[in-house]
Amino acid sequence: MIISGEKALEAFKKIHYVREEYATYVNGANLNRISVEDLYAVVSNMYQIGINKKKVTFEGNFLRGMIERYEGRAIVRVRANQDDDWLRFTAVKELCHVIIDEKEDWSVLGVRTIEDLLIEYFANIGDVAKGVSQSEMLAEVAALELLYPYECRAHDLAQMAAKKTTIIKIASYHRVPPAMISRAVDNYYHTVVAGPIWKQILGD
């Protein structure tokens, strides 16, 4: 699936603003190791929305987490039996819906959302994804861009090429699942997707 360039640019800009606010909120912050607690506080303040997050014990192979939004508040629920780094990533990914979604992306038709997500996964391979999948894909990408800064990647790629670091070590440092680090340093994503967008926002 391909992300719409225009929507991706807008999402990355919002992430950039959140990172700037986070840096101010946590004076002297290490932006390479984001505090999920502080990030939630920053987003809650920026968007004037109370956000609760919960860990729920249930068996599941597919559902990592979900978010419900109401007027002035949201609740994030995360499946309990996941590794710590996936608990963190899921919590941040759901938070990113508060950051990047506009009202046109909202829907109370949860079952339709699930159906469309699965249909669009197969229907849009090679094409720009539609509606629901855009929102979900962008939230995942946004979480990745928040937790693993773009500016770290060129150095990490060079270090990996020189066999001085590994995906696992990078993942451990940034507290991000290795699978998501792999996605970030994938050549297509790094050079064709993320790189040009960050260049537009940050300049050379």
Place this chain on the structure above:
Amino acid sequence: METNLQCTKLAARFEKMAADGLLDVKFFVRNQDEASAESVCEEVNRLYEAVDRGEEVDLDFRDSVRA
């Protein structure tokens, strides 16, 4: 014979939640190539049943660095 019982049950729950003020709901689904709508709905139902039983706790990462 109805084969989408879980989706039907979940749709009814969301309809009630919308009447009570729900504006949006989003999901993080892994292994989408293996999942069916019915299986994902079943897991969402399990999540809500656990919540109804009180089997949820605050998720606190205890990682704040703000002085």
